[in-house]
Each structure stands twice: as C-alpha cells, then as structure tokens.
Amino acid sequence: MSITRLIIGAALLLSTTSWAADYKTVGAAPAVLYDAPSTKGVKLFIVPRGAPLEVVLTYGDWVKVRDMSGDLAWTPARGLSSRRNVIVRVPNVKVRTAEDDTSAVVFTADKGVLLELGEPGANGWVKVRHRDGLNGFVRSSDVWGL
Template identity: 40%
Template sequence: MSPRRLTWLVACLSMAYAPLAGALEFRSVKESGAVLYEAPALSAKKLFVVSRYYPVEVLSTQDAWARVRDATGAISWLPSAALSAQRWLLVVSERADVRTTPTAAGVAFSVPKNGVLQLMDPPSNGWVHVRHRDGSTGYASITDLWGL
C-alpha cells in the first residue's frame, strides 16, 4: 500500500472512531442516598442506593433521567438532578497509595478499596492528581481507580 493511501486510510479510521474516543462521560452522585432504578421512572424497581461522590458513567439521557453504568458494569437509571459535574474516582484496588509526586515517590496517604478521591487534573503518564475529602492532595496510579 502506498504511503499516501495509508495516510488516507488512517485519517478515515481516525474520523470514524473519533466519536467513540470522547464518548465516555463520567459524573458523580451529588447527595447521599441516591437511588438507582431499573427503568427511567420513580415507580420502577429500585436496584441500589449509592452514596455521595459515587462515580458513574453516563451512557445516555432521557428527559430528566440518566442511564448509567457503575464500576461493577451494572446498568441502571438515575434522576439527572442527582448527578454533579464534579468528578470523583472510585478506588478499585485493595488500596490506592497516593504519592507526593507523580512517580513512585513517598506515600502521602492511602485510601482503601471503595473509597473515593476527587479528580483534580486529567491523567498524565499513568498518574492522576487527586484530592481526598479531608483536603489532602497527591498523585494516584490510574490502575487503582475507576471513573477516568
């Protein structure tokens, strides 16, 4: 294949998959006790109750409802008003060691599995700048977190 044709093919594929690259929209629950439903209606079966800051991936919206996926892969519905634009990340490893710099430097603090950390800056080189609810900040490995 000629270099020119290969460049054209790569450009076409990039345009075709570009919408998928930006398709992930993560949001967080803004108040404790938010209910996840089986369908987009208050009369639908209640599936789970999630706590404040719990991150979800928004798959679609319908009227005042958001269809969401949680860290386990479960799909449910949540009133859109229960979602915050503020991003929180869920610790999915046994423990996330948050470091003082984005390297294997000293551990500033640790967060156990299912704990949450606020996203401060987009990930870079496998690390993400985060803040604990107590105000402590540092860098965590993206492999320890869900919601990016």
C-alpha cells in the first residue's frame, strides 16, 4: 500500500510541475535574499535593483528564487517587478542591428551588464535595450534571465 501511495504522489507532483521558467526583476530597491521565507531568516545576499531572478516557488508573500550563479534563496514578492531584464553572461557580447552574426554591431556589452528584454527574435536571438537607449539583438545563449 505504501508503494501505491508513493507512485500516486509522484504522479500528482509531476502533473502539477511547470517546466517553463518564470523570471522577475528586482524592483526599485535592492532585494535582500534570505535562507528562509521570513525576515527572521539569515540574510544571504543583496541583489541590486534591475537584476533578473528566476522564480522557483511561491509561498504566500514570499518567493524562492535562483540567481545567475544558481544560488537559491527567499525574498519578499513585493520587491520584484514583472519588468524583464537580462544579464550578459559572457565578455564582449556584440549587440547587432539584426538577428544575424554578419549584421552591423550597434554596441558591445561586457559580462554582467544589465539589458532590458525586448521581444524574442528568431533562431535563438532576442531584442534588448541598453539603459542608454541603444537597441539591438543578441544571441539568447549570451544572456541570462530568459
């Protein structure tokens, strides 16, 4: 009987699991990340405003998030925005005028630069916008937060 319950439980868990990643952006103030869903928990990190975080789990007014390095922690949901940003994950990413490696370079972004996410492009490209107003396309593999 115990094995049957285990199989049913696993089936229910798998049927309710969503595989699509949900990303949020840290709002106007830096986000404090805790080891538990409570301000009484240990403060682990402070994430700067505008940084993307992957939402792994929602628990009441708290969300468990994953940062670019893969670390997991908790933060209040009210500190996150639905606005989407991405972080450049490799050095000297060329932001181009079109979704093509041969198109002209608009600007080069260094590792760690925040870019506002535009619409998804074709064939593994995404449109981004720098805070200075420059727009272009980057390979989705060169940024984190998608």
